[in-house]
Amino acid sequence: MKYVLRLMVLTIKSTQPVQVLTKRILHKDGHTFVEAIISLGVMLILASLVPLLLSPIQKHPPSIQLEETSVFLSMLGKEVREGKSVEIRNNGLYITQTTGDVLSFTKYHSLIRKQVNGLGHEVWVQNIQEMLIEKQSDTSLKVTVIDTKGKELMRVFRRLK
Structure with missing residues (x-):
């Protein structure tokens, strides 16, 4: 019986970090839809500028x-x-x-x-x-x-x- 109680205490202690982590994930405030659209727009604008930045570096093909x-x-x-x-x-x-x-x-x-x-x-x-x-x-x-x-x-x- 003594060993069973000790095993239960160890099991509860080992699952405490997992429980804390799941509480943080579940109760964390997320982003709104508007914030997601704005961040997507910024990423698209930056992605469209990448070819302009790389064009001087690229080797032009022969005729x-x-x-x-x-x-x-x-x-x-x-x-x-x-x-x-x-x-x-x-x-x-x-x-x-x-x-x-x-x-x-x-x-x-x-x-x-x-x-x-x-x-x-x-x-x-x-x-x-x-x-x-x-x-x-x-x-x-x-x-x-x-x-x-x-x-x-x-x-x-x-x-x-």
């Missing part, structure tokens, strides 16, 4: 023309590597695929276009001043693209035999 030309050269490299044979005629690049289709990449006005067997008109790059294609060896060729602003981008493609 879209440079990205477009870079993607063109990457895709052209894939076509050159996968092609069966490559030929340069009238400053145009003609790639014969394993299926027998001939892909042509030529400058047309201020565009570089792709045609399959001389048909179609798929624009790959815009605002181009000049496209230069040079055969460097039996397995490599150099393609230089100059945009209308005079910026030049050059790649060398090597074919595996």
Whole structure:
């Protein structure tokens, strides 16, 4: 019996901090709806200012023309590597695929276009001043693209035999 009473006293003492905490939480005055709306408005105003503060820090991307030309050269490299044979005629690049289709990449006005067997008109790059294609060896060729602003981008493609 003595141990039971002692256990009850210990249990009551150990639950006292929990009871005090629950009383504080339950009896604490909360915020009104108006205060919540005002604080939400202040947070929205501050959140809208964050991009303005970070804009001087952010790195600006290169020009879209440079990205477009870079993607063109990457895709052209894939076509050159996968092609069966490559030929340069009238400053145009003609790639014969394993299926027998001939892909042509030529400058047309201020565009570089792709045609399959001389048909179609798929624009790959815009605002181009000049496209230069040079055969460097039996397995490599150099393609230089100059945009209308005079910026030049050059790649060398090597074919595996």
